Amino acid sequence: MTQEQDSVITQEMRDAIGVESDPVSHEIEKGAIIKFAQAIGDDNPLYNDEQAARASRYGGLIAPPTFLRSTPSGPMKVSIKSPFSANLDGGSEWEYFHPVRPGDTITVTQKFADVYERNARAFGKMMFTIRETKYVNQFGQTVALQRSTGISYNPPS
DSSP: OOTTTTOSOOHHHHHHBTOBOOOEEEEOOHHHHHHHHHHTTOOOHHHHOHHHHHTSTTSSOOOOGGGGGGSOOOOOSSOOOOSSSEEEEEEEEEEEOSOOOTTOEEEEEEEEEEEEEEEETTTEEEEEEEEEEEEEOTTSOEEEEEEEEEEEEOOOO
8 A cells, every 4th residue: 555545635635725715804903902912911012002102113003913813814715624533733833024003904814735644653643734824914015924733633542
């Protein structure tokens, strides 16, 4: 039996790679930035003090990096259904390119970027799915990219 025949990754899963959700746009409000910073306990004046933020290199308020988690994408157009019973969040990697400011319109899309498998001593075969979320402002600038990893496996009996 070849490795490909032994794979849990189907052609349907491979075909889902690169399929992007419909874009969803969010208008960023000053009050939402301030409330978000307060909710996470971040008292950095760049996020909640207009006067101090104007004196900074940014020239005004900006959103905390984690603020983008409050701007969801549209639903995925395809799904990758795992053949395994256990699923967990393998974490996220973020890249930031431009600050998010009050008055910005952030358009969010998400796509499946990859699916692959590995063997683990304790669990046997495991499947990894990578989703990439892209945040673009009204000027067409990518302000951030998020790559999230999902891991699925069958737990030992």
